[in-house]
Structure formats: structure tokens, C-alpha cells
Amino acid sequence: MNRIESKWKELKKKGLKAFIAFITAGDPCLEDTYKIVLEMERQGADIIELGIPFSDPIADGPVIQASSNRALEKRTNLNKILLLVKDLRKKTDIPIVFLSYYNPIFHYGIEKFVEDAVKSGVDGVIVADLPPEEAKEIKIFSSKKGLDTIFLAAPTSLKERLHKIAEASTGFIYCVSVAGVTGARNSLAQSLKRRVVDIKKLTDRPVAVGFGISNIQTAKWVASFADGVIVGSAIVKVIQDNLEKKDLISKVGKLVKDLASAIHKA
Amino acid sequence: MKNISPDTQGHWGKFGGKFVSETLMCALEELSSAYNEAIKDKNFKQDLNNCLKQYAGRPTPLYYAERFSKKTGVRVYLKREDLLHTGAHKINNTIGQAFLAKRMGKKRLIAETGAGQHGVATATVAALLGMPCDVYMGEDDIKRQKLNVFKMKLLGTKVIPVKTGSKTLKDAINEALRDWVTNVKTTYYLLGSVVGPHPYPVIVRDFQSVIGEETKRQIRKLEGRLPDYVVACVGGGSNSMGMFYPFIKERKVKLIGVEAGGLGLASGKHGASLCKGTEGVLHGARTYILQDKDGQIASTHSVAPGLDYSGVGPEHAHLKQTGRTSYYTVKDKDAMDAFFMLSHLEGILPALESSHAIAWVKNFAINFKKNDLVVVNLSGRGDKDVDIVEDYINPVRN
Numbered sequence: 240m241n242r243i244e245s246k247w248k249e250l251k252k253k254g255l256k257a258f259i260a261f262i263t264a265g266d267p268c269l270e271d272t273y274k275i276v277l278e279m280e281r282q283g284a285d286i287i288e289l290g291i292p293f294s295d296p297i298a299d300g301p302v303i304q305a306s307s308n309r310a311l312e313k314r315t316n317l318n319k320i321l322l323l324v325k326d327l328r329k330k331t332d333i334p335i336v337f338l339s340y341y342n343p344i345f346h347y348g349i350e351k352f353v354e355d356a357v358k359s360g361v362d363g364v365i366v367a368d369l370p371p372e373e374a375k376e377i378k379i380f381s382s383k384k385g386l387d388t389i390f391l392a393a394p395t396s397l398k399e400r401l402h403k404i405a406e407a408s409t410g411f412i413y414c415v416s417v418a419g420v421t422g423a424r425n426s427l428a429q430s431l432k433r434r435v436v437d438i439k440k441l442t443d444r445p446v447a448v449g450f451g452i453s454n455i456q457t458a459k460w461v462a463s464f465a466d467g468v469i470v471g472s473a474i475v476k477v478i479q480d481n482l483e484k485k486d487l488i489s490k491v492g493k494l495v496k497d498l499a500s501a502i503h504k505a
Numbered sequence: 506m507k508n509i510s511p512d513t514q515g516h517w518g519k520f521g522g523k524f525v526s527e528t529l530m531c532a533l534e535e536l537s538s539a540y541n542e543a544i545k546d547k548n549f550k551q552d553l554n555n556c557l558k559q560y561a562g563r564p565t566p567l568y569y570a571e572r573f574s575k576k577t578g579v580r581v582y583l584k585r586e587d588l589l590h591t592g593a594h595k596i597n598n599t600i601g602q603a604f605l606a607k608r609m610g611k612k613r614l615i616a617e618t619g620a621g622q623h624g625v626a627t628a629t630v631a632a633l634l635g636m637p638c639d640v641y642m643g644e645d646d647i648k649r650q651k652l653n654v655f656k657m658k659l660l661g662t663k664v665i666p667v668k669t670g671s672k673t674l675k676d677a678i679n680e681a682l683r684d685w686v687t688n689v690k691t692t693y694y695l696l697g698s699v700v701g702p703h704p705y706p707v708i709v710r711d712f713q714s715v716i717g718e719e720t721k722r723q724i725r726k727l728e729g730r731l732p733d734y735v736v737a738c739v740g741g742g743s744n745s746m747g748m749f750y751p752f753i754k755e756r757k758v759k760l761i762g763v764e765a766g767g768l769g770l771a772s773g774k775h776g777a778s779l780c781k782g783t784e785g786v787l788h789g790a791r792t793y794i795l796q797d798k799d800g801q802i803a804s805t806h807s808v809a810p811g812l813d814y815s816g817v818g819p820e821h822a823h824l825k826q827t828g829r830t831s832y833y834t835v836k837d838k839d840a841m842d843a844f845f846m847l848s849h850l851e852g853i854l855p856a857l858e859s860s861h862a863i864a865w866v867k868n869f870a871i872n873f874k875k876n877d878l879v880v881v882n883l884s885g886r887g888d889k890d891v892d893i894v895e896d897y898i899n900p901v902r903n
Contacts, residue, residue, distance in 0.1 A: 294801040295675060295787070297682045298526045304669060316799040341524055341786045346800025368524045368789070372514055393528035395689060400530060418528050419687035 242334040242362045243387055243410045246285055247445050247466070256462040258283060258502040259447055260495055261338065261471030263290035263306040265315025267482050269323050275478075278492045280333045283499025288365070288469065289324070291317060291339035298340075298367040300422030302472040305479060317347050321359040328360035336363040336389065336410070344377075353380040363387030363410045371407035378407065387411075392438055392446075394418050394430075405442040411467065414438055416450045422472045423453030432464045455501045462505030470498055509753055515703020515790075517823035523702040525682075525789045532689045537704045539609045544711070549604065556600050560633070561590045563597075563715065567723035567880070572850040577866060579873040582732070583853070583883045584720050586744065593856065593885030594716060594744045595626035599695060601712035603630035606693035613688070614638040616695045617681040619646055619674030619740075620810030620858075621653025622885060623697030628662035638662040641680040643672040649810065653889060671804045674814050678788050698741025699818030702789030706746075706818050713747025720880055721751055728878060736761040737882040738861040739832065740776065740811045742818035744884035753829060762821065763865045765807030766834035774806035778817040779825050779832040787816040793825070808837035808893060809857035811885075839864040841897055844887060856885035857893065 240248075250257050260279045264272050276287050292310035296303065324335055337356065344352045344366065356364065364386060369377070371390055381388045387410030392401055395418060405412060414435055416427050431448065438446050448461045449469030461468050477494050481487040515521045523533055543549045557563040565585045574581045586594040599616075606614060614631050615638070618624030624640040631638035640657055644666045647654050657664050670676035678701075685694040699706045699713075717735075724732055735752055737745035739762040752758045767775030775781065782793040787802060795803040795815040807813045824830035835843075840857055843864035847855050855863055862881045873879070887894070 294670065295679050297679050297788075298686070300683075311801065342794075342796070342802070343800040345784075345786050345791075346796060368526060368786070370523060370525065370527055370530050372530075373522050373524055391527040393526070393530070395528050395531040397531060400527075404527070415528060418689055420683050 241385060241387065242332060243286065243336070246334050247411070250285060255503045256465070256505055257285040257445070257447060257467030258499045259286040259288055259449070259467050259469040260284040260474055261288040261290060261469060262474055262478065263292055263303065263310050264320045264323065265292060265310030265313050266306045266475070266478060267309055268313050269315060269319055271487065273323060273326060274488050275491055276327055277330060278488050279495045280331055282492045282496040283503065284333070284495055286334045286336060286467070288336050288338050288471070289320065291320060291337055291343055293340040293343055296340060298420055300420040300472060302475050302479065303421050306475045317343055317352070321355055324359040324361055334362045335360065336365060336387070337361055338365045338367065341366050341369050349376050350380050353377065353384050353386050357384045357386050361386065363389055365389045365391070365413055371403045374407060389413050391415050394434065401438060401441055405438065405444065408444060411445040411447050412438060412442060413469070414446050414448045414465065416448050416452065419450070421450055423476070424451035427451055427457060427461070431461070435465050455497055458498055459501045459505045462502040468502045511703065511707065515707065517820055518826065520791050520822040521703055521706060521819035522791050523789060524786045524791065525702045526686055528686050528689060529702070532685070533702055533704065535609070540605060540704055540708055543605055543608055549608065553601055553604055556604070557597065557715065561596045561600060562588060564719045565589060567720055567727065569727070570851050573847060576850060577870040579866070579870060579877050579879055581866060581879045581881060582724065583881050584716060584748065586716060586882060586884045587853070587855065587859070587886035591622070591626045591629050592888060593622045593626070594713060594747065595623045595697060596629065597715055597747065598697065598709050598712040598743060599623070599626040599630045602695045602708065603634055603636070606636070606695065607634055609693065611691065611693035612636070613692045614695050615641070615681055615684050615692055616697060617641045617674065617677035618697065619643070619677065619813060620889065621646070621650040621657070622811060622889065624662070624664070625653050625656050625660070627695050627697070628657040628660035631662060632660045639665055639684070641665050641667050641677040641684070643667045643674060643677050645672040646674070646810065650889070675802060675816070682788070698743040699746045699820060700741045700788055700790060700816055706790065706820055709743050710746045710750055710820060713743050714750045716744065716747040716882060717749060717751035720748065724880060730878070731755055731758050732878040732880045734759045734761055734877065734879040736763065736862045736865055736879060738763045738812060738858045738884065739779065739817060739821060740765070740814050740858060741816070742821045744882050746818060746820060748882040749824070749830060760824070760830040761865060762830055762832040763861045764832060764834045765809060765812035765861065766836040767806040769836055770834060775834065776805040776807045776812045776814060777834045778815060779821060780834050790819045792819040792822040793817055808840060808897070809861060811856070811858040812861065833865055835861040835864040835868065839868060841894070843867055844894065853883070854887035855883055856887050857890045859884045860887070
């Protein structure tokens with residue numbers, strides 16, 4: 240059983256929902272990413288999503304675009320991020336999932352990427368611009384090496400596609416809350432609940448919801464029907480607002496603590 | 506010819522495909538089926554042909570460039586896409602796609618533009634069909650192409666400046682894709698080249714193929730045979746794909762694509778995705794791209810704004826791989842010389858993009874055989890470029 244699977248089991252046993260926290264690796268620098276990951280775990284995050292920065296992040300809103308740029312300015316790349324995970328694995332067993340665009344992985348070499356990711360202690364991968372139809376190659380190597388591949392289910396995905404997505408996904412299914420790019424929204428449509436329920440009918444795998452969840456209230460509401468809640472832009476925004484400040488890590492920790500307790504208790 | 510058509514998911518061999526957010530998959534499927542229905546509909550075809558004829562000015566002449574031919578020692582015909590409404594081949598595609606958008610019941614058009622030619626062509630059909638239109642354009646391009654920005658505004662289109670990344674075409678495409686993913690139910694994304702996820706490379710190629718089809722008919726009538734060479738410039742690759750496509754099966758016709766050599770391939774400042782790029786995935790398709798050692802997209806340079814792009818259409822990638830088309834580069838300086846040459850010898854100001862194709866003929870001249878027949882796609886007129894040319898002649902003007 241891999242780390243993601245055992246985490247879901249553990250949470251289920253305790254009757255808790257999962258809090259999945261996203262940050263971009265290398266923003267503001269890889270040393271801080273190391274500290275932030277450990278701090279987020281301490282404050283209650285259950286799974287860590289590490290963004291691989293890309294020059295052309297078409298699925299992201301302004302906050303994560305800026306974060307990606309900051310990381311690239313520091314010359315962050317896949318090699319360095321894999322080393323970071325290796326270092327983290329000396330300290331923690333928290334599940335770590337990469338969130339990337341396809342080109343950096345493709346350029347690294349799909350087979351080599353899967354092999355090196357698993358060797359470094361990465362548990363799963365989400366590729367923002369890779370629908371199941373184009374994922375045959377990465378699926379072959381991932382299933383061989385035991386790297387989870389998590390696919391996104393969109394508000395526009397019809398039933399036939401949802402089947403495909405559920406079938407291709409391991410680890411969990413990433414349900415996108417709204418049509419659009421990543422970033423905070425004030426509220427989410429009530430229809431989201433219905434969609435999550437529909438997806439859950441198609442699969443035994445956990446369903447986590449992401450995109451636009453920026454406050455305690457929304458996180459709580461989503462956790463009331465989903466298995467997990469993914470928060471990205473809201474955390475990255477705290478990093479953006481506290482660059483160069485001494486209490487950057489504790490500021491992130493504070494938000495993560497509040498979100499974790501809201502989600503866990505829902 | 507193997508794989509002249511892509512598979513149902515838009516793959517030519519290993520190139521093409523649909524590398525997009527899940528949210529857009531449904532919209533691409535909707536677009537595919539709407540397009541496949543439309544092209545079977547006689548009324549759609551007739552409306553399109555009427556509009557191309559009455560409004561855009563088709564067919565365009567195939568002109569024998571006598572003085573240029575004499576100078577280069579080979580017979581050269583120019584396909585005069587520069588004479589079309591809005592001054593370039595771009596309108597062939599925007600009319601087709603706007604008709605399709607209307608048929609699909611979409612309420613709003615969006616587009617990206619680099620030099621502004623596709624933006625103007627989209628703004629034009631938006632006005633023609635009475636549809637609201639937003640065009641994304643890099644902030645740096647807005648500064649370089651003021652005239653086209655003003656034209657779009659006059660036509661009733663909103664030009665949205667893109668301040669992210671390199672602030673040029675690739676970032677404008679990113680921003681247009683972000684808008685589309687957010688407003689996918691109501692909005693039609695009118696993509697301007699044979700790039701992007703399937704079915705765009707097919708749709709744009711088909712609407713541009715009128716160039717090659719007309720050329721074939723015209724050259725047969727004028728010369729009683731097909732040409733030995735067909736030459737066109739390649740940025741994203743729409744004018745060249747439109748010109749090449751009807752000739753792909755004519756194995757004796759050599760197809761020549763000319764990319765932006767910029768300041769020279771060794772300088773790293775160029776737009777030669779096919780000649781110098783490596784395989785990758787950009788803007789929804791697997792193709793040749795310019796990228797760094799980490800797979801980050803590289804910035805490009807060309808004196809011709811329409812060739813200033815880090816990717817290229819996936820069908821070109823396939824044509825390169827199968828060897829059906831040969832790709833070359835022409836430097837800024839040579840393109841500029843060709844611009845002056847055609848202006849002086851023929852009284853035609855070519856677009857700087859098309860000047861690359863002209864320059865190739867000029868550079869290649871000694872290799873042609875005596876009776877060779879060459880067709881160059883003159884994809885656009887150079888009026889839009891006179892500021893760039895003036896700066897080139899007199900760089901200390903400012």
C-alpha cells in the first residue's frame with residue numbers, strides 16, 4: 240500500500256476529511272519550500288501537492304502564475320525538486336503529489352521521470368493539460384512503478400468522460416469545482432455537491448475538490464460532501480504577501496491550521 | 506502518402522493531439538462534430554464561398570513576376586493573398602470559423618493576435634456578423650503594432666493587453682485559452698493558425714486550403730503543368746499549410762517552408778521551431794518547439810512579427826518528419842533585402858513574413874534548373890510593416 244492509499248485509510252478510520260495543500264516548489268526558494276511542507280504537515284495538512292513551475296501555465300490564474308514565475312526566476316527545475324523530495328523523505332512520510340504541465344515532464348523523459356519520481360519518494364502526479372486520452376504513455380510506466388496518476392474531472396465532463404477519468408485515476412479523483420482557471424472565488428455553485436455525488440457513484444476512489452476554495456466557510460461546505468478539499472491559490476497568496484518577511488513560514492502555518500481544523504471537523 | 510489525415514483525436518503520427526485542461530475537452534468535441542456537420546452542409550459551403558468571393562475578394566491572382574524572375578533566373582509566380590480584404594490570408598480562416606461559431610449558436614468571439622493581422626481579420630468578421638469580440642494581444646506587440654490595434658478598435662473589438670510572460674503571441678494564446686476555459690459555454694475561440702489542440706489544426710488548414718486549390722487550377726491554366734517548387738513562410742504555419750495541403754499528393758512538387766532565422770540560428774534569437782526546435786507539447790499539441798534544457802518555452806525573435814512564435818503546427822512537424830516538406834531558415838537581414846527587392850522590381854510591398862519566402866527563392870537561385878517553375882505564396886502585404894522597415898533603415902531615428 241502506498242502513502243496516498245494508507246493516508247485515505249487512516250482518515251477514513253478516524254472519520255476525517257482530507258486537507259490537500261498546494262504550493263509551488265521553489266517559491267520563494269527551495270529551502271523555504273522544504274520548511275513550508277514540514278510546517279503544513281505540522282499544522283494539519285494531510286497530502287502535499289507540489290507545483291512544478293512552467294513558463295506557460297494555461298490552467299492557472301494570476302496568483303499561481305506569479306508564483307510559478309518566482310520559482311523559475313530562482314532556476315527551479317525538476318531535478319532540483321526531486322532532490323528536495325528526497326530530502327523531505329528523511330523527515331516525513333506525508334503523501335507528496337506533483338502537479339505539473341506536460342512539457343517539463345515530457346522533456347525530462349516520461350519513463351525517466353516516473354522512475355526518478357518514485358525513487359525520490361513522490362507518490363502521485365497530476366498533469367493539468369493531460370486528459371486520459373493522451374496519458375497512455377505515462378500510465379504504462381506509472382502503473383509499473385507504482386506512481387499514482389490523478390486525473391481531473393471538470394464541470395463540463397459528461398458522463399462518458401467521467402467514466403474514462405474514474406477508470407484512469409489512481410490515488411484519488413480531482414474534481415474541478417468551476418469552469419475556469421485556478422484562483423480564489425467568493426462562492427461556489429450549489430450544483431457542485433450534486434456533481435461530487437455523481438462522481439462518487441462511478442468509483443470507489445476518494446473524490447477531492449479543488450479550484451476556487453479560498454475561505455474557511457467554503458472549505459467546510461465542500462468537506463461536508465467531498466472526501467477531500469484542495470486549497471492552492473489562497474496559500475500561495477499568503478506566500479506572495481509575505482515574501483522576504485521573517486514570519487512567512489508561520490503565516491502559512493496559521494492559514495493551514497485554520498483550514499485543516501475546518502475541513503477535518505466537517 | 507501515409508497519414509495525410511490525422512486520426513480521430515488529431516494525431517499525425519506522434520504529433521498533434523489534445524493536450525488541454527479537462528474542462529476544454531467537451532468544447533473540442535463539440536467543435537469537431539459541429540465542424541464535421543457544417544462541411545457536409547451545402548448551404549454552409551455556399552455561404553462561405555459567396556463571402557470569400559463577394560466580401561474577401563477571392564479568387565486572388567496568380568501573378569507572373571517577370572522582372573523578379575529575370576533577376577533570379579527562374580520563373581516565379583506569386584499567389585497574391587496580399588490583395589485580400591484586410592491584407593493577408595488570415596481572412597480565409599476567420600470567415601470560415603466565424604460562420605461556424607454563428608452556426609453553433611455561440612454569442613461571443615475571442616482571439617489571440619501577434620502582429621495584429623489575425624486580430625484585425627477576426628474583428629472584421631465579428632463586425633460583419635454583429636458578434637461581440639475580444640482580442641488578446643501581448644503588451645509588447647501592442648506597442649509595436651499600433652496601427653492594427655487602432656483598426657481593431659475602429660471595428661468595434663476590444664483589445665485586451667496581455668502583461669504576462671514575454672508579453673507576445675504565445676502569452677496572448679495562453680490568455681485566450683484561460684478566457685475560453687472560463688466562458689466555454691458561450692464563447693467561440695477563433696484560433697488564427699494551424700496550431701493548438703485538435704480540431705483547430707485541421708479546421709484552419711481546411712479553410713486555408715483554398716489558397717493551394719486555386720493555385721493548382723491557375724498554374725495548370727497558365728503553364729499547362731504543376732510547379733516544381735511551392736514556397737511559403739512558416740510561423741504557426743497557416744498560409745503554408747493552406748498552400749501545401751492540396752499539393753501533398755503531387756509527389757513531384759517540392760514543398761519548401763521558410764522559417765524565421767532572426768539574427769542567425771547560432772544567436773539563439775530566431776523563430777525556427779522546425780529547423781532548430783525539439784519535440785514538446787505547447788498550446789495543446791505535440792509538435793516541434795523552442796525550449797530550454799528544463800522544458801520551459803523559450804522566447805523567440807524575428808523582424809516579422811507573424812513568425813515570432815516558439816511552436817509550429819503539428820501537421821508541419823509530421824511533414825518534416827516524413828520528409829515530404831523541406832524547411833529552411835532566412836535571416837532578418839535577407840528578408841529585409843527581399844522586401845526591398847520585390848518593392849523595387851515589382852511594385853509590391855510584401856509583408857515581412859512573406860519576404861522570408863521571397864528571400865529563399867533569391868538565395869536558392871543558383872540551384873534551380875533552367876526551366877523550373879516556382880510558386881511563392883505572398884501571404885500578406887507589407888503596409889503594416891513600414892514602421893519596422895523605417896526603423897531598420899534608420900535605426901537612430903528615435
